[in-house]
Amino acid sequence: MDDSENVNPSTRRDFLNKLGTLGAIATCGSAACSCGSGASHEHHEVGKKVKLLSPDGEMVEIDESHLRHVHKTIGVSREEARQGIPGKKFVMVVDLAKCKNARKCVSACQKMHHVPEDKEWLSVKLMKDNEQASPYWMPKTCFHCDDPPCVKVCPVDATFKRSDGLVLIDNERCIGCKFCMAACPYSTRVFNWDEPVVSPELAALPYSPETSVPSKVGTVEKCDFCPDMVREGKLPDCVTACPNGVFYFGDENEDVVTNGDETIRFSQIIAERGGYRYAEELGTKPRVYYLPPRDRIFPVERGLDGKSEELKARYKDILNPGKEGV
């Protein structure tokens, strides 16, 4: 992981946003820790100072280059990470009519979770429901099912269902049997087939199932709905990264979901727009709802504009025989 990635603008924004919140203390604490741990001398000072609240409650000013991307260090205990955020029931709504395969969700997710480009916790599929139907782009996160087949089969309780609806993995308990991957009908989970590339700073971060960072060889990981962000009242990274507002995230108990720009009533949009869950017949009760791709904003081909040959090749099975439908 190079420095430029650690000191991106969003880092600072995130960081400042955290000030004043409970989470900030823990965050600053770990930032201060890593500054003092000797890792800081690797950074070239950029001369730009940032004000921070130290764990002792003092205002301190440090060089921006010392800021590390610490979005993934929230000080909840392992016990809390297994329990979930009290009173919440997280839910996601994906508006297929707005997706044009911009892939900003994919790259944001990869960046924030420090996973390499060839590992997609969030992928965009090109779907074609029948021969007459025209293809549409379908972002696919973990569905955080209410009856998760992956959790059922885990022999060591390494993957678990929380009271707030999230399905998470404890990669310090996972034995890597991959049974959950075989059991998940949605191919959501990915495996660390070899030693993941983890920068020393990343490796120094305390692991939590809520952050999923750092990755560990021989264990399973997947989309986690960014519970550490959510705990701070922020939206998961894919939601904020999407330029078209495809993803709505919220709390089913409050009956509200938002894509950052627009906040809507969850039950209402599902009822009005014919929201559905993928493969409902499997009975897994996903927490991700899709709004059908009606009255689409973009033609499906827009999703291929400026994309690499590799990306285009992924969808050849759908695009080539289905040309007449587009």
Place this chain on the structure above:
Amino acid sequence: MNLNQKQSEALKKFAPQIESFSRPALVWVYFLLIPMALAAYALYIQVVDGHIVTGMRDNVVWGLYIANFIFFIGISYAGAVISGILHLLNVEWRKPIIRVAELITVIATIIGPIYILLCVGRLDRLHHLVIYARLQSPITWDVFAISTYLFGGLLFLYLASIKDFAIYRDATELKLQGWRRRLYAALALNYQDTPEQKKSIAVSMNLLSIMIIPLAIIVHSVLSWIFGMTMRPGWHSTIFGPYFVLAAIYSGTGVLIIAMWIFRKVYKLTDYLQDKHFINLSYIMMTLAAAYGYFTFSEYLTDWYSLEKWNGEVIAKLFDLKEYGWWFLFANIAGILLPILVVAVPKLRQPNIITIAASLMVIAMWVKRYLIVVPTLESPLFPIQDTRTEFVHYSPTWVEWALTLGGIATFLLLFTLASKFMTIVSVSELESEKHA
């Protein structure tokens, strides 16, 4: 122990087999060490570099290893079920073959679980299976079932061998090193063939053979449920438990026939492992082939006839000659039709031909296990849409093949060593045959 004439003859016959290693036997052992060394190296590579060295990827998360696991646990049925059932029914002709059958059970049950360990990404956390054990997981069921089964199999083999150990201990005509005689003495548990001791062994054997049959059935059912309990097309089938159990007994019978043929050839045991043993076992094999064929037909007909979307995709792969079609044909022709045909025609019903049929059948059964595992994993519900070929199609790497061959070599080596440790035909059992 006093031996009757038949037992003395047998002991004399088997003396060279257990007294020492002949030169060919030594060459054979060294030969087996080659694939085992290669497998050890492959294992080292896999542990150091991670599972990236295998052909498994995010879609096909299991491959050759799991197929081998099912295969070895399957052939372990030779002893558990065949000898268990024959023991309960008190079938007289079983006596010369039970030792071989029980050895297959124990050795295969030792080798099989190694393959499931090879699928585990974090071997350093194996103890989590115990300290965090979750009863809901079929893997936990497997841990319980297989360890109990292995223990039961070992006990069954041991109980059936106590009399023999007493014979080796007392047989002054056997040229054995001191430590071996002391070992046999210890293993014989002071067995002196008193009526009381005889009765204890007979009762325990009966009890164990009653227990080992349901235990074996549980083991393979639980194994099948690793697949059956998921929602994957081609796996999520209600007949998977009995289907696997039947396949296991069937392939176990095949391996038993092959093992008998080899021992008969190598140790010249035509007097003990007679043609009738092969023919009797071939009848069992034919019956099982028919039953297995029925299960197979029923399973694939149901999937093919209704052709539900996702099942249909797996069926299409199995029937497509450009994908798994030829393998599927081979598995069904060599695995079902051939054994029935060979045994049905009286002229073909001879040890050599029966053994060839059994060998092809065992290979076909291995292929079938592969066809159960891989095509399903290559057919996820969401389209794969990946340009990395290894993520779309599974093909095993040399590491996986090396460990597969290594497992077979270990199986053969343990078998060879066992045949040097105890007579391949139970000497003590010959006594009752005479009185019968």
